[in-house]
Amino acid sequence: MDLPVIGNTAPAAGGGCSSGGCGAAPDALAHLPDHIRAKVQDHPCYSEEAHHYFARMHVAVAPACNIQCNYCNRKYDCANESRPGVVSELLSPGQAIKKVLAVAAAIPQMTVLGIAGPGDPLANPARTFETFRQLSERAPDIKLCVSTNGLNLPRYADEIARHNIDHVTITINCIDPDVGAKIYPWIFWQNRRIRGVEAARILVEQQQKGLEMLTARGVLVKVNSVLIPGVNDRHLKEVSKRVKAKGAFLHNVMPLIAEAGHGTYYGLMRQPEPTTAQLRELQDDCAGDMAMMRHCRQCRADAVGLLGEDRGPEFTLDKIDRLALGDIDYETALIRRKEVRDAIHGELRQKREQQQTLRREAGGAPHAPAAADHGIPAGTRSVLMAVAGKNGLVAEHFGHAREFQIYEASPGGVRFIGHRKTDLYCGGSATCGGDDGRPEAALDKTVAALAGCEVVLCSKIGYEPWNKLETHGIWPNGEHALEPVEDAVLAVYRELHANGKLALPATERQAA
């Protein structure tokens, strides 16, 4: 099935995460009341469907922070890193406005502007709220959002509601101060540096109070948690329950990033990062409680563009400084954004209707494809598959995939699980060589990243990687090129079942 193209304004979907694979995802927000769904449907960070079409940007106007987290190094500044808290160019509110207007004119898919750091936005209230104030005047169609550690949230909850900021993300790693004392060495509170359990107690209290105040004011709240094995892994289910009870609409559990080279406490002290299996298990445990986000890419605080791509280098500070506000025709840009947005909505609506029709014609349920409808008995074991996808189709060459989307096929249906990043295995002759000048090193890393998967779906794959995958018990499959991802995953699952492969446990099959 080809993606429908509507007029000339159809988005050039692409960029880093170009999977439409999260296509099952609209249902993930189905439990939300209509007015909240309407608010999040264009938001790339909240809607898995939207993140393939709509772009976001962060402006780094908030350098100061009022707490220390053990996974953060305030000295860090590296343009090659893509992770929270890392940012290259600090902007004044005036520069930020220019940058946003320039980006929103150049990328009409832009719907969301966030302030996420590199410190805590609410520890920089003047710079943060000045940016929001000017933006809501000049680009009223852009949604505003802010991320915070929550310490100053109760103080600014009213101001947040006043600025029409409808999305707030609070990072809540614990509700138990004893757990918190292992994550936060200190906070700055009421003119003092406070340490240990006392610091964590105050932080937890302010976060919970802030969450209540925001939901009481109709502000959407998402909660981020960093999964830190051995520190808060067992605790996060309780956190998930509590924040849901207080009205958070999404819970995003992210893996700890702790590399020694980043110079963080956890990195230097060799605190283990969670495995993908640990992360998934926890996300599954929490999913029973509320909508979970699985497509989060842990963006930099100055990220620009679609999730998974970063167009930041096109909009550097020297380019912004050379720009006069008069150079940007924001009236025209506003109209263009509306056209593009309407076209995307039309496309999404049409896509949904087409899928429902196709499935109804096939005699199945109108929504997500369920394997049970296709003769796979309940109790059959599930299978993880990695997909090199583009725009919702199996359309990427194995060696060109920068990341794989991971799907789980089970009798209950096909479910998007998450992403795994790879080093580019084949970047053409100029870059081929990978680590140590050996392409095999990059291939080894890709194979390691796909651990646990039994199948890789891609449009094409070379002879050498094919063999390598097979020796690791991963079955490469290029037979479903250009088919919709979920249909392809289901077809392969049915094939495995028909061939009796699902009667064997995964390990035996992989060893066979």
Next chain:
Amino acid sequence: MALQITQACVNCWACAGVCPNGAIAREIPHFLVDDQKCTECLGDYAEAQCAAICPIECAIVDEAGDPLNPPGSLTGIPASPV
């Protein structure tokens, strides 16, 4: 008497926002304390505010050059990590 900012400073602005005397200004390559205005917060607060919020060890020193936040005091990272 006045505190000083050293080259360990990462220009995060935190101190400038909490100084009760407006004694801290952004300079290149890093923020500096105006020693005419700095009172080390005596009479205002129990702790010098810049040193109480600064996230970087050894970035704020007293007149003797001694750091108010010595190595390991903020991050807990020992001098030679495991």
